[in-house]
Amino acid sequence: MAKYILKRVLMAVVTLFIVICLTFFLMNAIPGNPWLSEKTPSEATIAALNEKYGLDKPVTVQLGLYLKDIAHGNFRNSIKMQKDRPVLDIITSMFPISAKIGMIAIAWAILIGVPLGCLAAFKRGTWVDSLLRVVCTIGISMPGFVVATILLFLLTGGIEGLKLFPTAFDASTWKSYVLPCAALGFYPMCYLSRQTRTAMLDSLGQEYIKTARAKGLKNKKIIFKHALRNALIPVITYLGPQVAFTLCGGFVVEKVFSIPGLGRYFVMSIQSRDYPVIMGTTIFLAAFVILMNLLVDLLYKLVDPRINLSKGGN
Amino acid sequence: MAEKKHQKVLGSLQPDVEDILSWNDLPEGSFEPASTQEKASFIQDRKSVSYWRDAWRRLRRNRVAMVAMVIVILIALFAFVGPFFVPYDYDEQIRGANNLHPWHYSLEDRAAQDPEAAIEQARQEAAAEGRTLSRLEEAQIRAQIKAGGASELKPRLFGYTDEELQRKANGEFVFPHVFGCDMHGRDIMVRTMVGARVSMIVGICCAIIVLVIGALYGSVSGYCGGKVDAVMQRIVEIIYTIPEVLIILLLSATLKPILENFQNSGNGPLQNLVTILGPNLISIFIAFGLLYWVTMSRIIRGQILQLKQQEYVTAARALGAKGGRIIRRHLLPNCIGQIVTTTFLQIPSAIFTESFLSFLGMGVSAPMTSLGSMCSDALGGLTTYPYRLFIPAIILSVMILCLNLFGDGLRDALDPRLKK
Numbered sequence: 001m002a003k004y005i006l007k008r009v010l011m012a013v014v015t016l017f018i019v020i021c022l023t024f025f026l027m028n029a030i031p032g033n034p035w036l037s038e039k040t041p042s043e044a045t046i047a048a049l050n051e052k053y054g055l056d057k058p059v060t061v062q063l064g065l066y067l068k069d070i071a072h073g074n075f076r077n078s079i080k081m082q083k084d085r086p087v088l089d090i091i092t093s094m095f096p097i098s099a100k101i102g103m104i105a106i107a108w109a110i111l112i113g114v115p116l117g118c119l120a121a122f123k124r125g126t127w128v129d130s131l132l133r134v135v136c137t138i139g140i141s142m143p144g145f146v147v148a149t150i151l152l153f154l155l156t157g158g159i160e161g162l163k164l165f166p167t168a169f170d171a172s173t174w175k176s177y178v179l180p181c182a183a184l185g186f187y188p189m190c191y192l193s194r195q196t197r198t199a200m201l202d203s204l205g206q207e208y209i210k211t212a213r214a215k216g217l218k219n220k221k222i223i224f225k226h227a228l229r230n231a232l233i234p235v236i237t238y239l240g241p242q243v244a245f246t247l248c249g250g251f252v253v254e255k256v257f258s259i260p261g262l263g264r265y266f267v268m269s270i271q272s273r274d275y276p277v278i279m280g281t282t283i284f285l286a287a288f289v290i291l292m293n294l295l296v297d298l299l300y301k302l303v304d305p306r307i308n309l310s311k312g313g314n
Numbered sequence: 315m316a317e318k319k320h321q322k323v324l325g326s327l328q329p330d331v332e333d334i335l336s337w338n339d340l341p342e343g344s345f346e347p348a349s350t351q352e353k354a355s356f357i358q359d360r361k362s363v364s365y366w367r368d369a370w371r372r373l374r375r376n377r378v379a380m381v382a383m384v385i386v387i388l389i390a391l392f393a394f395v396g397p398f399f400v401p402y403d404y405d406e407q408i409r410g411a412n413n414l415h416p417w418h419y420s421l422e423d424r425a426a427q428d429p430e431a432a433i434e435q436a437r438q439e440a441a442a443e444g445r446t447l448s449r450l451e452e453a454q455i456r457a458q459i460k461a462g463g464a465s466e467l468k469p470r471l472f473g474y475t476d477e478e479l480q481r482k483a484n485g486e487f488v489f490p491h492v493f494g495c496d497m498h499g500r501d502i503m504v505r506t507m508v509g510a511r512v513s514m515i516v517g518i519c520c521a522i523i524v525l526v527i528g529a530l531y532g533s534v535s536g537y538c539g540g541k542v543d544a545v546m547q548r549i550v551e552i553i554y555t556i557p558e559v560l561i562i563l564l565l566s567a568t569l570k571p572i573l574e575n576f577q578n579s580g581n582g583p584l585q586n587l588v589t590i591l592g593p594n595l596i597s598i599f600i601a602f603g604l605l606y607w608v609t610m611s612r613i614i615r616g617q618i619l620q621l622k623q624q625e626y627v628t629a630a631r632a633l634g635a636k637g638g639r640i641i642r643r644h645l646l647p648n649c650i651g652q653i654v655t656t657t658f659l660q661i662p663s664a665i666f667t668e669s670f671l672s673f674l675g676m677g678v679s680a681p682m683t684s685l686g687s688m689c690s691d692a693l694g695g696l697t698t699y700p701y702r703l704f705i706p707a708i709i710l711s712v713m714i715l716c717l718n719l720f721g722d723g724l725r726d727a728l729d730p731r732l733k734k
Contacts, residue, residue, distance in 0.1 A: 011548075015555045022556075026564040030571065141715035143666055145673045145689055146707040153696055153703065251559070251674055256693065266560070267674050270567050282560050289557040 001301070008297060012290045019286040020070075020279070024063045027270075027278050034080045034273040053079055055275075066279065075283075076276040081269060087280035091262065095284070098254065098261035101177065102246045105185035106239075113189040114235065117196025118228060121204060132193065139190030148183035148256040155179060169259045180257045184250065188242050195238055199231035206230075233304050240296030243289060369651075372727040379723020382716040389713050393510035401489050402501040404508040405681035415494050415699075493705050496691065506706055509685040512678060513665045513713065516598055520664035523603030525657045528610025533641045535611065536618030543615075550608050558605045562667065565604070566676050569597030594678045598671065602664055613656050617649035651728035658724055662717035669710055685710040 035046050050056040054065060069076060075087040082090060120132040155165050156179070170176045203209065204227050212222050251263035258264075262281060269277035348356070363371075373379055397404070433452050440451075472490030474482065482488045493502035535546040573593035577585055588596060621627065622645065630640050646653070671677035672686030685706040692703035 011551065012555070015552045018552060019556055019561070022561065023564060026561070026568045029568045030564075137719065138711075138715060141662070141718055142711045143669050143673075143686075143714070145670070145686070146711055149689065149693065149696065149703055149707065153700055252670060255674060255690075267563065267676070270563060271675070278564075282564075285560055286557050290555050293555050 004301070005298065008294055012294050015290055016283070016287055020067070020283055021063065023279060023282045024066065025059065027273075027275060028059045028062070030270075030273060034275065070283070075280045078274055078277050080272055080274040081265075081277060087276050090265070090277065091280055091284050094260060094262045094265055097259060098250055098263055101180050101184060101253070101259070101261070102243075102250055104177065104181040106188060106242065106246055107185075108181065109185040109188035109192055109242075110239075113192030114196050114228075114232075116189075117193040118200055118223060118231075120193065120197045121200030121231075122223065124201065129197075132197075136190040136194050139186055140194070142187075143252075144183065144187060145252045145256060147186050148180070148253050151179050151183050152256055169257055176257075180253045180259060183256070184246060184253045188246065191242075192235060192238070195235050196231060199234045200227055203227045203230040233300070236296060236300055236303060240293040243292040243296075365650075369727045373723055376723040376726065379720050379727075382719035382723065385712065385716040386720060389510060389709065389716070390514060393507050393514055396507040397504060397511075400501065400504050400507070402491075402504050404504045404683060405500065407499045493701065494699075496702065497695070502688075502702065502705065505683050505688060506685070506709060509683045509688055509706060510709055510713065512595065512682070512684040513668060513710065516595060516602075516668040516684075517661035517665040517717075519595075519599050520602040520606070520668075521657050521660040523599055524607045524610050524660050524664075525653065527603060527607035528656075529614055529646065529653060531607065532611035532614030533618050533646060536615035537622060537637055537641050537645065539619075539622075547615075550611060553605065553608050556605070561605060562601045562671065563674070563676055565601035566594075566597050566671055569600055570594050573597055592678070592682060594682065598668055598677060602667060606660070606663070610656055610660070613652055614646075614649065617652055618645050621645050621648050655721065655725040655728055659718070659721040662714045662721065665710070665714055665717070 035041050035049050054062060077084045077086050078090060116132055120129045123129050165175050165179050209222060209226060212226050250261060251267055254261040254264035266281040269281060433455055436455055472492050474488065474490060491501050493506065495501055535543050570593055573588055573596055577588045577593055579585065627640060627644055630644055668677055668684065669686030672684040673690045675690065677686055678684045688706040689703055696703060
């Protein structure tokens with residue numbers, strides 16, 4: 001087990017390193033520079049600015065310097081969007097909002113999606129099952145922005161007299177969180193309930209369920225104690241990538257509801273070539289996703305001791 | 315007799331042979347020789363059913379998948395053939411059509427609304443009677459129209475500009491703006507068609523790229539095994555954990571200008587290809603292809619690992635076939651069902667990603683359009699022009715839904731073992 005954890009952590013570090021290098025080269029390959037705005041600065045100004053921020057050196061040297069800086073915990077300062085504000089400061093002020101929405105979204109997706117999946121599996125073949133299947137198939141076919149914009153239109157005043165939620169985001173009221181979280185959690189909810197249904201059907205057909213039933217156990221106990229526990233294993237595997245997906249959905253939801261979150265800021269930083277911000281947010285988000293994947297993998301092992309991960313992990 | 319048999323079976327394990335023996339007592343002449351014709355028809359020739367025909371037969375029975383297929387074909391027709399029938403271009407700005415609604419008020423209705431016209435008419439009538447219209451009467455007519463007119467104005471289907479309405483009144487055929495026009499006066503229906511076309515092209519091309527890279531990588535990794543496989547799988551694992559959305563966003567931002575430079579650099583066949591497809595589309599293909607082949611390669615590797623243990627592979631190897639030939643001739647054709655299904659399901663997922671990129675403003679760039687960027691454009695005037703969002707959003711969702719449903723049906727048809 002210790003060997004496995006070590007191996008996984010090493011892999012995670014290597015992945016992060018590759019992401020950093022890849023981002024650095026890609027970012028520098030984007031033509032244009034951060035200094036372009038409405039009025040084009042003169043050649044001399046650009047040269048001076050480049051020199052000031054070390055952009056005149058070859059890319060590999062820049063990368064080396066950057067790696068050295070982040071090894072010391074210095075993520076540099078923003079050079080354009082919020083000039084001279086430390087990137088770490090920007091991230092720590094914006095991430096909590098994104099994280100809050102993402103966590104609530106995932107939480108409701110699990111709390112509703114898993115029971116719905118169980119219900120569909122248990123009522124297999126009835127109208128409940130068909131209805132849930134239709135809803136979930138539609139749910140996983142609608143891109144996040146469609147769900148988000150439709151919710152935005154319907155519930156913030158698009159329909160006469162139906163203005164339940166505020167249009168402008170305000171972090172202090174809970175009402176502003178309802179729609180973004182609902183939109184963000186809809187896809188994972190549908191996906192989870194589909195996954196749970198398949199897994200539940202699989203485990204309800206197992207022999208030990210028959211045994212439990214033969215022993216006279218109550219339905220409730222069979223479902224929750226015997227079937228669901230085993231059905232949850234494939235569901236947990238899915239949670240790791242889901243965190244990443246929620247993150248990417250977060251970009252869209254933050255744009256639609258104009259939430260000052262990290263995802264939106266990342267997209268904006270690419271568009272305005274604010275190099276330190278691009279690097280900082282990429283590293284932060286990538287590290288977050290990689291860490292989540294790692295945790296889920298370890299959790300997987302903990303939940304299901306039968307899985308022998310040291311053999312290639314497949 | 316049946317009862318007797320039943321009892322025997324229940325009572326003992328010994329078979330009941332008594333009446334079987336009597337079966338052999340046949341009357342004379344109970345057999346006659348078969349004619350040649352009978353002999354010929356005895357061995358009935360049935361056409362051998364090929365794999366694809368068999369799959370098609372199964373697919374045809376799946377009603378959901380067939381409906382989905384019809385809808386996908388309809389959307390494809392809408393996207394690829396539709397623009398030929400509409401006389402407008404996706405980037406053509408029609409004069410006077412800014413923010414045109416998908417409905418119009420007919421000229422007659424509006425004329426009835428216009429108090430000046432009514433007064434003019436009344437004045438003419440009065441002149442015919444030989445008197446002038448008094449101020450009081452004019453005011454009366456005005457008040458009448460103001461009071462009762464607003465409710466009379468009935469919206470008619472489809473949008474027309476004023477100029478087009480005039481031309482239509484003159485007996486000309488004017489193609490209507492079925493979904494109205496956007497803020498720059500561009501026909502939304504044509505834009506939806508072009509957007510759906512972009513989505514479909516992206517989906518298909520990305521799926522093909524993913525197929526080629528994934529099949530090559532997966533089959534080599536699976537066939538070679540051992541150290542090669544271990545190294546290749548570590549690479550796959552690393553790519554798997556990379557947060558792809560971040561990299562795709564960066565990649566598409568990077569590749570677009572590079573390709574534009576390349577496009578302007580000369581006049582070779584490659585440059586022309588870039589011009590035809592558009593640099594932003596190609597950058598999406600590359601970004602997508604570079605990251606999404608991982609799943610495909612894993613599936614193919616798994617299949618190949620199973621298949622390469624089969625006897626026919628050993629036989630081929632014993633006959634001296636090289637690895638490449640074995641993969642091409644024996645292994646890949648045997649996992650064709652999996653490959654086709656995975657490739658097909660890649661199409662909706664690519665469309666999904668493309669619309670996401672375009673929505674964030676990182677996909678195709680103006681004046682080219684896509685369903686995602688149309689939705690993004692519609693965000694601004696959502697309360698006034700909700701249909702501008704709903705039309706592309708519905709088409710996009712229906713397209714992805716039907717592709718998913720059809721892909722599921724395809725999987726059941728091509729690989730019935732997987733069906734639950």
